[in-house]
Amino acid sequence: MSVRWPAWFFVKLPHQLALGWLALVVLAGLASPMLPLPYPPATPDLLHIAAPPAWSGPGPLHYLGTDPTGRDVLAELVFGARQLLLLSLPAAAAATLLGALAGGAAGFWGNRGLAISWAAVPATIAAAWWVAELPQRLTSALILLIISILLLASKYLSLRYSRRSGNATLFFPLDSLVLGSATLLSAVPRLVLVVALAAGPPLGTGGLLVLLLLVAWPDAARLVRAQMLRVRAQPFVEAARAVGLPAGRIWWRHALPHACRPLWAFAPLSVAGLIGLESTLAFLGIGLLPTTSSWGRLLGTLPQEPTAWWLVAGPGLALLFTLLALQRLAYWLSANQHSQLVLPK
Amino acid sequence: MSFWWVFARLGRALLAAWGIASAIFLTVHLLPAAPDEFTLGDPSELGSAVSLRTSASRQAARQALRHRLGLDEPVFYLTRTAGRPVRWQWHGRHNQYHHWLSLLLRGNLGYSYRTGQPVAALLGPALAYSIPLMVLAAALATGLAIWLALGLANASGALTGWQAVARTLLTGIQALPLFSLSLALLLLLANPDLLNLLPADGMSTDYPPLGGVAWLASYGAHLVLPLLSLVLAVLPELTLPLEATLRQELRADYASTARSKGLTSWQVAYRHALPNALLPLLTSFTGLLPTMVAGTVVVEVLFALPGTGRLLAEAAATHDYPLVIASVLLTSIARMLALLLADVLYFWTDPRLRPSL
Numbered sequence: 001m002s003v004r005w006p007a008w009f010f011v012k013l014p015h016q017l018a019l020g021w022l023a024l025v026v027l028a029g030l031a032s033p034m035l036p037l038p039y040p041p042a043t044p045d046l047l048h049i050a051a052p053p054a055w056s057g058p059g060p061l062h063y064l065g066t067d068p069t070g071r072d073v074l075a076e077l078v079f080g081a082r083q084l085l086l087l088s089l090p091a092a093a094a095a096t097l098l099g100a101l102a103g104g105a106a107g108f109w110g111n112r113g114l115a116i117s118w119a120a121v122p123a124t125i126a127a128a129w130w131v132a133e134l135p136q137r138l139t140s141a142l143i144l145l146i147i148s149i150l151l152l153a154s155k156y157l158s159l160r161y162s163r164r165s166g167n168a169t170l171f172f173p174l175d176s177l178v179l180g181s182a183t184l185l186s187a188v189p190r191l192v193l194v195v196a197l198a199a200g201p202p203l204g205t206g207g208l209l210v211l212l213l214l215v216a217w218p219d220a221a222r223l224v225r226a227q228m229l230r231v232r233a234q235p236f237v238e239a240a241r242a243v244g245l246p247a248g249r250i251w252w253r254h255a256l257p258h259a260c261r262p263l264w265a266f267a268p269l270s271v272a273g274l275i276g277l278e279s280t281l282a283f284l285g286i287g288l289l290p291t292t293s294s295w296g297r298l299l300g301t302l303p304q305e306p307t308a309w310w311l312v313a314g315p316g317l318a319l320l321f322t323l324l325a326l327q328r329l330a331y332w333l334s335a336n337q338h339s340q341l342v343l344p345k
Numbered sequence: 346m347s348f349w350w351v352f353a354r355l356g357r358a359l360l361a362a363w364g365i366a367s368a369i370f371l372t373v374h375l376l377p378a379a380p381d382e383f384t385l386g387d388p389s390e391l392g393s394a395v396s397l398r399t400s401a402s403r404q405a406a407r408q409a410l411r412h413r414l415g416l417d418e419p420v421f422y423l424t425r426t427a428g429r430p431v432r433w434q435w436h437g438r439h440n441q442y443h444h445w446l447s448l449l450l451r452g453n454l455g456y457s458y459r460t461g462q463p464v465a466a467l468l469g470p471a472l473a474y475s476i477p478l479m480v481l482a483a484a485l486a487t488g489l490a491i492w493l494a495l496g497l498a499n500a501s502g503a504l505t506g507w508q509a510v511a512r513t514l515l516t517g518i519q520a521l522p523l524f525s526l527s528l529a530l531l532l533l534l535a536n537p538d539l540l541n542l543l544p545a546d547g548m549s550t551d552y553p554p555l556g557g558v559a560w561l562a563s564y565g566a567h568l569v570l571p572l573l574s575l576v577l578a579v580l581p582e583l584t585l586p587l588e589a590t591l592r593q594e595l596r597a598d599y600a601s602t603a604r605s606k607g608l609t610s611w612q613v614a615y616r617h618a619l620p621n622a623l624l625p626l627l628t629s630f631t632g633l634l635p636t637m638v639a640g641t642v643v644v645e646v647l648f649a650l651p652g653t654g655r656l657l658a659e660a661a662a663t664h665d666y667p668l669v670i671a672s673v674l675l676t677s678i679a680r681m682l683a684l685l686l687a688d689v690l691y692f693w694t695d696p697r698l699r700p701s702l
Contacts, residue, residue, distance in 0.1 A: 132425070133425075133431040133433075134433055135432075135433055183361060184361055184364050184365055184368075185365075187361045187362065187365050187677040187680055187681060188365055188635075188673055188676050188677045188680065189634075189635035189636070189638050189639040189676065189680075190635075190639065191639035191642055191643075192638060192639060192642065192657065192672070192673060192676050193365075193369075193673070195642065195657060195658060195661045195669075196369050196373075196657075196661065196669045196670070196672070196673045197369060197372060197373070198661060199373055199660070199661040199664055199665075199666060199669045200373055200376040200664065201376065272520065276521075276522035277522075279522060279524075279525075280522050280523070280524050280643060283524045283643070284524075284642070284643070284646060284658050284662075285662065286658065286661050286662060296524070299524065299525060299528055300524075302528055302531070302532070303531075303647065306531070306532075306535070309532060312528055312529070312532050316525055316528065316529065319521070319522075319525055320517075320520070320521060320525070323520040323521060323522075324517065324520050326520075327516070327519075327520045
């Protein structure tokens with residue numbers, strides 16, 4: 001027993017603490033509108049501006065003090081957890097999903113895997129012309145459609161009457177497209193890109209979510225693409241091809257689940273990165289509406305009141321615990337995965 | 346041959362910088378709310394200075410401002426009307442994007458909406474402040490990272506003592522966003538209640554004249570906290586990979602040979618393993634630039650330093666689009682050049698990696 005307990009102390013306990021803390025944050029975020037808080041969030045209490053924590057006294061108390069605009073720190077903390085659930089978590093989930101799909105497709109089909117008939121080009125232009133309501137949309141779309149039908153017919157005829165075929169297809173450069181847009185997005189540091197794009201009017205939660213999704217998907221896409229290049233060469237994919245399954249089905253049912261395996265360990269880190277980015281934005285006061293509660297906004301009020309330690313202690317520790325817990329979770333997931341890894345590296 | 350390779354990479358880098366800057370230009374300008382509404386601000390504020398009481402005169406003032414900023418022109422070559430019936434219009438060369446691009450090609454970054462000054466005149470002094478800060482932080486962080494990684498890699502088996510503490514701290518710092526780190530430093534070292542060791546207000550007004558010992562001391566004292574924050578921010582991402590590589594190298598046969606010659610473990614690590622482990626560090630080194638640039642935004646805002654980061658954050662907060670776009674353009678060019686430089690350095694130091702062209 002005395003031999004076992006250090007291992008328990010250093011391995012099991014941090015893990016359980018991490019899971020417990022994350023569960024607490026999720027619970028606080030979900031239950032925040034129903035919790036009996038002494039003060040509502042984002043409403044200034046002008047009688048108590050930058051008040052230290054109070055545990056006794058008349059009336060409702062500011063248990064964790066107030067910030068320089070008189071907002072209750074406890075309420076801001078609890079609703080800041082809600083902000084994580086509403087913004088960082090969905091953004092990370094969506095970015096991981098988009099990255100997995102884009103990176104997986106790019107790695108599986110490459111630049112020459114997706115062959116389209118030339119006839120699809122005028123048809124696509126016709127559809128775009130119709131949707132964008134470019135001038136003379138009925139006539140132009142009809143003309144383009146006729147061209148595409150003629151191309152199809154000529155392809156059919158040439159296939160029927162001559163042996164020559166195969167050069168009438170257009171290769172869709174999927175890999176270059178995905179990699180190129182990922183490179184373009186990572187040409188500028190994330191924070192600078194988000195700050196620049198948020199330079200317009202305040203975005204609100206929806207706009208910010210799209211913005212975070214935009215800057216976060218390339219990482220997941222690169223990871224899945226690299227893994228997909230390995231998976232694509234595996235015997236089971238070859239076997240599926242030999243059986244005659246359609247490529248889309250092989251991709252979705254057989255290759256993609258394997259290519260997405262590293263994402264399990266990556267996802268918590270992605271959430272942590274977006275939490276950091278979101279709180280940095282809130283700290284800088286860019287993009288968010290001033291009424292939104294966020295741990296970062298609370299931390300950003302410190303320079304106005306440099307001695308108010310209670311402004312840093314609560315949100316700072318909450319942020320630190322959350323990020324460390326997510327790091328721990330990622331470590332545990334990746335260790336778990338390595339012990340049952342199927343694919344050779 | 347090699348020249349053409351570098352040339353092609355350079356072209357692609359410029360293309361990427363143009364692409365991202367154009368994308369941001371169009372996104373920001375096509376957003377529903379125009380910047381003149383922010384610039385004009387609340388009509389009641391201006392009401393006393395200029396008689397903008399009536400809505401007609403306010404409209405006229407807005408029109409004049411839009412004309413002065415060039416915002417009354419269409420955004421792009423081709424625009425689509427918002428309402429029904431939908432009509433597409435070709436504007437030729439009289440559009441904001443064309444003006445911006447032609448100014449840019451002549452080396453003019455445009456004029457700030459807020460002050461009317463040329464953007465280059467605003468960016469110049471800020472860059473002169475930020476670049477020394479970043480270079481100093483990068484140099485300090487690299488030196489410290491090499492020293493720390495050597496110390497950590499030399500510990501065989503389980504880490505004990507200062508090494509365990511350093512390792513835990515590094516992993517903790519890696520998890521934290523930079524601004525909370527700087528805030529913690531600010532609260533610890535520049536707190537009137539606790540330890541009021543260092544000034545936190547950046548460039549204060551009672552600043553000694555340029556040159557001389559007093560100036561240098563004051564300048565140094567003001568730089569300690571920002572510099573410390575930046576160094577701590579990049580230290581983990583430099584140290585931890587280097588330590589992993591060093592450990593791997595120390596397990597190689599040549600390290601055993603060096604040990605059997607009777608060298609101390611420090612000599613083996615420093616003389617024999619380090620040169621081999623430094624090559625992968627080049628990758629981390631190119632990753633340093635984005636972290637540094639993002640770090641200066643946070644640090645300069647927090648410590649009120651007159652650098653590019655604060656300029657960008659303020660420009661974003663005041664919707665000063667030309668300044669924002671110029672900062673993005675400069676940053677992306679710097680990033681692309683850094684990536685190119687890293688590749689060239691790789692090929693120069695390790696001939697096995699050279700492209701076969």
